[in-house]
Amino acid sequence: MNSISYSQNLIHPVTLISISDGNRENIATMSWVCALSRKPPLLMVSISPLRYSHDLLISAGEFAIMVLSETQTELSTQAGTLSGKKHNKWNIPAFRDHKKSGKLIKASVLKGCTAIFECRLINHSTAGDHTLFIGEVIYQEINELVRPLILFNHQYYKLGQFIEKSPS
Numbered sequence: 001m002n003s004i005s006y007s008q009n010l011i012h013p014v015t016l017i018s019i020s021d022g023n024r025e026n027i028a029t030m031s032w033v034c035a036l037s038r039k040p041p042l043l044m045v046s047i048s049p050l051r052y053s054h055d056l057l058i059s060a061g062e063f064a065i066m067v068l069s070e071t072q073t074e075l076s077t078q079a080g081t082l083s084g085k086k087h088n089k090w091n092i093p094a095f096r097d098h099k100k101s102g103k104l105i106k107a108s109v110l111k112g113c114t115a116i117f118e119c120r121l122i123n124h125s126t127a128g129d130h131t132l133f134i135g136e137v138i139y140q141e142i143n144e145l146v147r148p149l150i151l152f153n154h155q156y157y158k159l160g161q162f163i164e165k166s167p168s
């Protein structure tokens with residue numbers, strides 16, 4: 001068995017996933033999120049089967065990914081330490097007071113984030129001890145004035161200094 005611990009040496013966005021299957025709703029912090037394809041616009045989120053969000057997502061077939069801002073560390077910590085198995089996290093004032101309806105999905109989303117991607121689940125498959133969920137982005141909201149929160153080495157960071165434009 002290979003137990004190399006590598007993921008903390010990659011830079012991750014800090015996002016919340018929001019899921020509702022019509023009966024149950026939940027939010028949870030997810031950093032293993034990345035872009036996969038432009039056409040169609042696909043993104044992936046890697047979720048442990050131990051999370052309440054895991055089976056709820058399979059049942060819902062749709063979800064929202066909300067990219068948290070540099071002022072939202074507390075939301076990341078709360079949604080990433082409490083489980084929907086025991087808590088309705090949307091009842092916590094910091095979430096409830098910023099809740100708004102999703103545009104094309106049943107799940108609610110959060111005001112004040114850097115970006116919101118509403119997705120239709122198109123595939124999921126096992127990837128080691130996690131499950132890789134692939135969603136097609138069907139609606140997005142971007143707030144260019146709100147800077148994203150970054151995760152590196154188990155610590156939250158703000159975006160650093162601009163250097164130069166990249167080729168793509």
Ligand SMILES: Cc1cc2nc3c(=O)[nH]c(=O)nc-3n(C[C@H](O)[C@H](O)[C@H](O)COP(=O)(O)O)c2cc1C
Nearest residue numbers: 028029030031032047048051052053080082083084
């Ligand atoms: C910063 C941060 C990033 C996280 N990223 C992930 C992730 O990418 N995948 C995952 O399965 N869990 C991740 N977690 C752990 C879940 O957010 C945590 O277990 C949460 O309580 C799950 O909630 P749920 O049981 O309501 O789904 C992360 C937690 C934190 C604090």
